Amino acid sequence: MRLLTHNLLICPVHKKPLAIRNVSAVDIIPVEYQPRFLLRMIPRLDWSLLRAAAVSVESDCVDALPEAAPSPSELPALEKAVESGDRLPLLDALQRLLLETHVVGGQLHCEHGEFYVIADGIPNLLADAAVNPSETASEQAACTTEGS
Amino acid sequence: MAQRPENKAPPQVFYDPKEARKYIYHTHTVEVQTRLAERALELLDLDPSTLEQGPALILDLGCGTGLSGDVLSRAGHLWVGLDIAAAMLSVAVERDVDGDLIQLDLGAGLPFQIGCFDGAVSISVLQWLCHADASDQDPRKRLFTFFMTLYACLRRGARAVFQFYPSHERQVAFIFAQAKRAGFDGGLVVDYPNSTRAKKFYLVLQAGPAERATTMRQQALSPAVARRFVEPMTDDVSEDEASLCETRAPAGNTAIAAVPKNRQQNVSRKSVHRRVQSVRRLIEKQRLRRLRQGKPVRPLSKYSGRKRSSHF
DSSP: OBHHHHHHBBOTTTOOBOEEEEEEEEEEOOOOOOHHHHHHHGGGSOHHHHHHHHHHTTOTTGGGSOSSOOOTTTHHHHHHHHHTTOOOHHHHHHIIIIIIEEEEEEEEEOTTSOEEEEETTEEBOOGGGOBOHHHHHHHHHHHHHHHO | OOOOHHHHSOHHHHSOHHHHHHHHHOHHHHHHHHHHHHHHHHHHOOOHHHHHTSOOEEEEETOTTTHHHHHHHHTTOEEEEEESOHHHHHHHHHTTOSSEEEEOOGGGOOOBOTTOEEEEEEESOGGGGGSOOSTTOOHHHHHHHHHHHHHHHEEEEEEEEEEEOOSSHHHHHHHHHHHHHTTEEEEEEEESTTOTTTOEEEEEEEESOOSSOOOOOOOOOOGGGOOEEEEOOOSSOOHHHHHHTOOOSOTTOOOOSHHHHHHHHHHHHHHHHHHHHHHHHHHHHHHHHHHHTTOOOOOOOTTTTOOOOSOO
């Protein structure tokens, strides 16, 4: 799963962004440079989530990402720079993160506790595949009390 | 006629590893799927101003082994594929498709941010959503949730094209009612309406009014594929929809929409017959009761329960 898809994804139950944790494998597959597409995507991105994801996959592009998303007023200037053929460090970092970085193994955590597993690069968001640690803990507790 | 696959088992069960293999090795299946996806992409009619700014981001609903995704990749688009069947997705991983894959149940809704996709295609999936696989599943609710969340995650004016195999006309109306409730506008495109085998249904939906003027391309198709017509689904066809529902057959081929009319007549004749039957049954019951009570009755004849002709 690309980080772009991760950025657009929300928890199917609570409709909140999902955090990437316990990453076991990351793939980097170079693709064609798409500066215009990335510029078009910037307003649709959740910037803080992207930064958090970049940190969790231990990408080397974290430093190239600014703290905040480029404001709408900055976008025309960026567009001009792209049209004149400049390679901007910001867009290089976005290209690497959004389009080339694939999370192959890991977990997607919702802030409400449950998490979804990513295996073979496919996150499983089926309702019965969600793992809820608090529920399993309470179930285990119930089992132990029954046992005693 | 062979039993429809959606009547056999839920999709995550039906598409087992063996069934998924068909989507790599059966040349005919692959060919058909690819052709359907190409046509769906054509109907998607992506905004040319968006295309100037690089690839579009497209949802592939029920991507399966990614055959339709390959068509999108070849056209230079980025796509995200959703499917419920794990076996199909693992084949897609084996085939090393370009798009991202997510395993989820479409009927439970699409978990995406608002307005992030430029379009959606779906090949042979919608009919699966018309079935309840568990006692707590209501197809009406599932379809509505699906369409509502799809509407939310598409950009305004974006299109969604669904190729599907409806089992009967009422199913089309049922699906369209749910799409309309969720806010979609659109119509049904039927390719090759006069052929039983090649006949294909495409539901073309539009999420809100387009920001640009709709420029439905009217390119002529080769004579071999000329027999297409478009059936408007709504009663109140707005201008936007009218352009969406225009006949795409080249000039000169005006014999359109004759087939469904005939079928409708057949349906109405059948229902009239059924009504007469039920009236006859009622009269027969009353006749027997009066007979038991010893009251005078007329003998039953072939004219019982029939209406008098109008020119009496």
